Amino acid sequence: MLIFNREFRRNLKMLIIWSVIISGLMILTLSAFPEVVKQQKAIDQIIKGMPTALIKAFDMDVLNISDALGYYATKGYIMITLFGAIYAVMLGGNILSKEHSEKTIEFLLSKPVLRSNVITQKLLAVFVNVMLFNLIVAAANYIGFKSVDATIDFKVFASLTAAPLMLHLLFAAISFFLSSSLKKSRNAMPISLGLVFVMYFLYIVAGIADKYAKIKYVSPFEYVNAADIIINKGLDTIYMSIMVGVIIISIFATYIVYRKKDITI
């Protein structure tokens, strides 16, 4: 576990920074909830005045903002899914390609360690970091809900925690695969970052314009849509299966490609 230990220590600072910032944002958002309930009427007026496209894009037509989870879904949830995905691709896209771009891979692979072992330990470091990030943010959310005395359905809360985790693992696995298979492995991170933004954009566009509604099935952001989770009181089995499938395929492909790759420096 030498490589895992080193990667964990090396990435700890980034984990702490991202977790603290996102957790802070969540607690701040939730602390405003009592005010929102108080001004419910005024807010209803404002929402009515907003363009329907915007209302639909942010699911304000189906979510009740005076319900704590509904409020969280429209305000905080999207920050976690989007920023978490950015964090995940930065982690997954960098951890292996850094060894290539800084040419330290020559040192590492001259030691008695199998390439598959390098992959295993680095992937594990990425997944553990992503899970810890989600755990810390979930804890912050829980504290946030408790501090405003909100009564929340625990199953829905658990689903709203698990869904972003799946999304982050998905993007981490894809960016890791790209970094192992691209000839210029340092391109993996910017490409995956672009993928995150494109997917997010497609999700928003599909929400605004009815004629593009079908696009939403392409975007994993749709798979973790908070409104659906709240309405169905749980995760969509098909969407989750697709995500798990893509994660598993990415991991397998990483092992297959990287084992046979010519390491040219």
Place this chain on the structure above:
Amino acid sequence: MAVIELNDLTKNYGKNRGIKNVSFSVEEGEIFGFIGPNGSGKSTTIRTLLNYIYPSSGMAAIFGKDIVRDSLTIRRHTGYLPAEVYYYDDMRAGELLRYSQSFYGKNNNKRIAELAERLDLELNKKIEDLSSGNKKKVAIIQALAHEPKLLILDEPTGGLDPLMQNTFFRILREEKQKNTTIFLSSHILSEVQRICDRVAIIKEGEIIKVEVIEALIRNQFKKITIILANDQHQDLAIEGVIKQERLGNRVHLLYGGKIKALINNLKDLDIKDLFIEEPTLDEIFMHYYEK
């Protein structure tokens, strides 16, 4: 026993330089030089031996084990010194060396301290603050610390000052005493001449010659300098002259024929002075390279 054995090892790199049907073997306990100009395929061969890249055809074995299938076992008993050293900038030299050693499951702190002392390296310095020469020293120590049975050194002396080169060569000779096999690539021929038992010459991806150093220098070539009495311009068309250079009344020859034939050809010339010397490896190889 052959420690390294290459059989028609070939690597095609798309349109780039590769290696073609490279075959030779390195015996246990010898220091084997691998020379050729830049881009001739030295590093490609080494990278294939260490399984960074996969051979296109042919095969090679180290310790009698296949370089692809048994790469892990091979690397456990091999020390590799890269031509250019790239390490983790956030580590200190000592940290890097401990990290390196932990892969072998050995604790060689004593040997690391000893080598650092001899090479005059401060272990508590950050890698990013080290000069290229000092980085090279870290690389030398990480290659030697686990007492490997085989050392693969790619252009080992680059970046080391002459004093350090001496220390390094002394360390290599001690390793040889311990029956360690050493395979080193270089384009600096004097260093190969100084330390190697045998050499393989590679050019444009193909092996031109494998030879014992002495044979290469003594048996075949002579460096001949003729100083003519006057500035006569006759051509010395002697069979066996590989290279001819004329500077005023001085004629420099690299000669591979019989000495008696040379004397017969020279006897009618008005010669003021004549030198017959051993050529340096550089002079021999300039000839191979130029062809």
